[in-house]
Amino acid sequence: MNVHVFGDVTVVTPSGRIDHNSAEKLHEMLLPVIRTQIGERRVVVLDMADIPYMSSAGLRVLMLASREAKKEGGRVVIAALQSDMQEIFEISRFNMVFDTFDSVRTAIASISPNSLAAFESG
Amino acid sequence: MKVRFWGTRGSLPVSGGDRQIRKRLKETLKIASGKHFVDEQAIETFIDEQLPFPVRHGYGGNTSCVEIIGDDGRSVICDMGSGLRELGQAVLAHHGAGNSREYDFVMSHVHWDHIMGFPFFTPAYIPGNRIRVHGCHDIVETALRRQQSEPCFPVDFSQLSSEISFHRLQPGEPAEIAGMTVLPILQPHHGDSFGYRFEQNGKTVVYSTDAEHRLEDKRQIDAFVEFFRDADVVIFDAMYSLADMISVREDWGHSSNLIGVDLCHLAGVRHYCMFHHEPAYDDATIHRVLSETIRYEEISREGGQPLKVSSAYDGLIIEV
Ligand SMILES: [Zn+2]
Numbered sequence: 101m102n103v104h105v106f107g108d109v110t111v112v113t114p115s116g117r118i119d120h121n122s123a124e125k126l127h128e129m130l131l132p133v134i135r136t137q138i139g140e141r142r143v144v145v146l147d148m149a150d151i152p153y154m155s156s157a158g159l160r161v162l163m164l165a166s167r168e169a170k171k172e173g174g175r176v177v178i179a180a181l182q183s184d185m186q187e188i189f190e191i192s193r194f195n196m197v198f199d200t201f202d203s204v205r206t207a208i209a210s211i212s213p214n215s216l217a218a219f220e221s222g
Numbered sequence: 223m224k225v226r227f228w229g230t231r232g233s234l235p236v237s238g239g240d241r242q243i244r245k246r247l248k249e250t251l252k253i254a255s256g257k258h259f260v261d262e263q264a265i266e267t268f269i270d271e272q273l274p275f276p277v278r279h280g281y282g283g284n285t286s287c288v289e290i291i292g293d294d295g296r297s298v299i300c301d302m303g304s305g306l307r308e309l310g311q312a313v314l315a316h317h318g319a320g321n322s323r324e325y326d327f328v329m330s331h332v333h334w335d336h337i338m339g340f341p342f343f344t345p346a347y348i349p350g351n352r353i354r355v356h357g358c359h360d361i362v363e364t365a366l367r368r369q370q371s372e373p374c375f376p377v378d379f380s381q382l383s384s385e386i387s388f389h390r391l392q393p394g395e396p397a398e399i400a401g402m403t404v405l406p407i408l409q410p411h412h413g414d415s416f417g418y419r420f421e422q423n424g425k426t427v428v429y430s431t432d433a434e435h436r437l438e439d440k441r442q443i444d445a446f447v448e449f450f451r452d453a454d455v456v457i458f459d460a461m462y463s464l465a466d467m468i469s470v471r472e473d474w475g476h477s478s479n480l481i482g483v484d485l486c487h488l489a490g491v492r493h494y495c496m497f498h499h500e501p502a503y504d505d506a507t508i509h510r511v512l513s514e515t516i517r518y519e520e521i522s523r524e525g526g527q528p529l530k531v532s533s534a535y536d537g538l539i540i541e542v
């Protein structure tokens with residue numbers, strides 16, 4: 101799982117198929133990152149480009165991450181959902197709970213235009 | 223085996239009401255526009271072949287009552303929701319009120335929507351009928367007596383003329399009821415609920431409603447996967463969307479359509495039947511949830527055996 105900071109936005113990129121068996125690992129990796137990053141910056145962008153599929157157990161981890169961020173006064177947004185994941189977000193109604201963006205770039209542009217330069221320069 | 227659904231709604235019986243009737247009339251007239259029907263049969267055919275399921279039939283509004291029918295014709299009735307009234311009427315119409323019969327019930331729990339049909343179950347008023355109520359709770363009899371007493375109901379439970387007995391089951395201990403092996407399991411729900419696995423002649427049906435499957439409890443999830451293992455049909459509490467279930471409706475005691483698919487995939491189930499529909503959903507919404515759930519099953523199958531997905535409706539019969 102990669103973590104990058106662009107200005108005042110943190111971008112977290114988990115990867116792989118997240119099902120009943122791998123959700124626990126995502127939970128152990130993602131939650132501490134959310135905790136430390138939200139402490140320093142307000143928003144975490146979850147870059148989903150490398151997640152082809154998530155079962156209910158995986159989606160639950162996203163819900164926990166969002167809850168954790170809200171507790172600290174921050175938020176988690178979702179970017180770059182693959183097409184199956186886009187459908188899963190609609191079917192599970194997660195699209196009504198999370199702000200979703202087509203790409204990491206559009207997410208950053210919407211949340212913190214000032215941080216866009218840092219993202220563009222890599 | 224056979225499964226017959228007499229009530230499939232969660233929490234409270236519903237009727238479509240005038241807005242639904244109007245909506246259906248509009249849709250029907252739109253589809254029928256310009257058509258000419260030569261006779262009654264042509265109309266029947268049009269209804270069956272041209273109108274979509276939510277318009278022509280719908281899911282019904284009675285609360286939980288499901289009949290599991292064995293190969294010898296004897297059956298077990300799961301729960302006494304408002305659907306039980308029609309079951310009683312149908313049995314009397316078929317066999318005649320003068321012929322006494324035996325009835326076996328198994329109870330998931332005694333929340334109102336699962337017992338409210340009993341005061342309207344006519345066979346309970348007829349001498350000679352024998353009614354056996356099986357369940358894991360110790361308060362089944364108390365609950366039935368309480369709901370059928372002053373000031374809530376005019377005919378006291380003690381005035382019922384049939385012979386009614388209560389039989390305690392234990393989770394994890396199989397029992398023989400109406401020629402079927404019935405295995406109960408404890409489920410997470412307010413005041414506890416119990417699911418039941420019915421087996422006969424190599425076929426398996428699971429009735430598992432009013433259960434909040436908590437994804438964080440891996441041991442519990444694994445226990446249900448074992449309980450559902452290789453079942454031919456699993457009837458499952460799919461009341462909420464996943465987002466609702468694990469956020470605003472957390473601790474409300476119910477599960478989601480997606481968790482049902484995931485559990486059934488893990489368990490190698492053949493047919494997943496969604497049940498205990500949210501009373502606020504209209505027929506179109508339940509139908510949309512069904513097509514979405516079928517799609518989720520396709521996405522998540524990952525080379526495994528396909529899982530048939532359906533949504534229970536009042537009147538549905540599944541041949542197992
Ligand atoms: Zn219920």
Ligand SMILES: [Zn+2]
Nearest residue numbers: 331333411432
């Ligand atoms: Zn209940």
